[in-house]
Amino acid sequence: MLVNASEMLKKAKAGHYAVGQFNINNLEWTKAVLNAAEEMKSPVILGVSEGAGKYMTGFKTVAAMVEAMMGELGTTVPVALHLDHGTYEGSYKCIEAGFSSIMFDGSKYPIEENVAKTKELIEVCNKKGISLEAEVGSIGGEEDGVIGQGECADPNECKQIADLGVTMLAAGIGNIHGKYPANWAGLSFETLDAIQKLTGKLPLVLHGGTGIPDDMIKKAIDLGVAKINVNTECQLSFAEATRKYIEAGKDLEGKGYDPRKLLKPGADAIIETVKEKMELFGSVGKAE
DSSP, rough: OOOOSSSHHHHHHHHOEEEEEEESSSHHHHHEEEEEHHTTTTTTEEEEEEEHHHHOOHHHHHHHHHHHHHHHHHHSSSSEEEEEOHHHHHHHHHHHHHHHHHEOOOSSOHHHHHHHHHHHHHHHHHHTTOOOEEESOOOEEEEEEEEEEEOBBOOOHHHHHHHOOSEEEEOOOBSSSSSSTOOOOOHHHHHHHHHHHHTTTEEEOOOOTOOOOHHHHHHHHHTTTTEEOOHHHHHHHHHHHHHHHHHHTTTGGGTTTTTHHSSEEEEEEEHHHHHHHHHHHHOOOOOO
């Protein structure tokens, strides 16, 4: 039932909208994102970082849960299960576990090594019908212990990786993971435009979608971004709704302490956040 991200991203790039990747952390998260996607009739990418995969007891557990849940929910929209910021070893583990899409983040390696490892993984993924995302230029902020300053990628290096035959390319354009600091300089549209000119029809990926102003998101989509990653914003929505529930003393009323009741406001908040993002990205109604 899972699909790779290739077709949905080609359509998004051609149609000038973006598909959201929403990172999942547990059963509630997964259910919330799938329900939102179905309601909005939007394709969706479920992102799993290596840290989240470990937390959920391994990639095989995650793949089995997602596939079973889609079956039980009767999910009809296209869903890709995607490794987020994967290591070389992690990429192989996810391929084996049944993920339909992989991000190999070779940005920490010299460009020659990034090219060699990406090329090898493309061959493996192509044989299995798995889509592959590569990265050039570190994305700022912290992602599973990897800290970047929000550098801008070299457009020529982007072309080098794009020419290998990747499905999508994540390029640093001043974006960061997590909350954006007050002194953030904004996205470098000049870099994005230069990358787009050299990579042509290749779908580009914007990491660190939380906190980027709406007008910048829309401009990035106009310049070839077809996939936008959201994680922190869902976490903040979940935390805020859960805090309100407890501060209002709801957990002390009746069986309000039951985890199914305790986690519901947070899960509902994730659904609303995901729906808002799908509206902003323009993917609503694009599932076929």
